[in-house]
Amino acid sequence: MSVRLDELDRKILVQLQQDGGRSLDEIAKAVGSSKTPVWNRIRKMREGGVIKQQTYVLDADSLGFEACFFVLIRTSEHDADWQARFLKALRDRPEVQEAHRLAGDIDYILKVRVENARAYDVFYQALISEVKVHNVTALLSMEEIKSTTMLPL
């Protein structure tokens, strides 16, 4: 399923990342090509999984999600069954925007977006009642300095 990308493909991806609302014509002009090649390349990159999805990014604060926590988790359990249940719990909870398994003495990191500190506590109590974890540290974000999904192409 691997797609070989050339300079034109990369230029197209830069355009799509920057502003997903531009028309084919605008993109074609910006990358110095014309509609058909641009369209064919976008289709191929979609099919090859290079382009995963098209979305709208919303402003968390205006929608009342005013609290963002990074959660560092250490666990003593490492068996397959525990891990499967833990992963499912994370995937099922919409408050969890990011979850990564880590190398080193911290086992997992989460990014959790909630209305307020109380909503975080509800989330936290629900999570630890579902799966046993050894140690949890929550880091509260005071200010979002930067947030992007753009890759540095």
Add this chain to the structure above:
Amino acid sequence: MSVRLDELDRKILVQLQQDGGRSLDEIAKAVGSSKTPVWNRIRKMREGGVIKQQTYVLDADSLGFEACFFVLIRTSEHDADWQARFLKALRDRPEVQEAHRLAGDIDYILKVRVENARAYDVFYQALISEVKVHNVTALLSMEEIKSTTMLPL
């Protein structure tokens, strides 16, 4: 700059977050309304800043960004000039996908997306040569369990 949102607005946002490629007609059908009201509401939410941008999400691995680090930073400097230079450095570096100022004894957390461990080291050396930081811990992601910008509306 605040926009009051009703149930229909929220339903539209759910659709846009889930799949930003749907047509007005499809969205209108999904939320039980018709084209024009949906279009007017989307325009208002754009103008009001509730909708920040429209974008395409790319697959980091297929584009050669195989390493992801969470970086915990403690600093001894807290004056305004240092902070301004540090924030500018973070905003200017495209490898930094997220940057938050934290409450508590860790001052900042970053999410850094790079080709490999060597590229992280290049980034790290460049950053600490630009602004003095007291203590840095890098957590290496072994597995991305979940990654979304969707808010739990």
Add this chain to the structure above:
DNA sequence: TATGAAAGTTTTAAATA
């Protein structure tokens, strides 16, 4: 890769509840 035509979509405006 380019052209262009058919199908579909967005956007604006006027009419209606």
Add this chain to the structure above:
DNA sequence: TATTTAAAACTTTCATA
């Protein structure tokens, strides 16, 4: 005030050169 209808402008999609 918000919605429906309708029509113009624009975009996507795809066949053909």
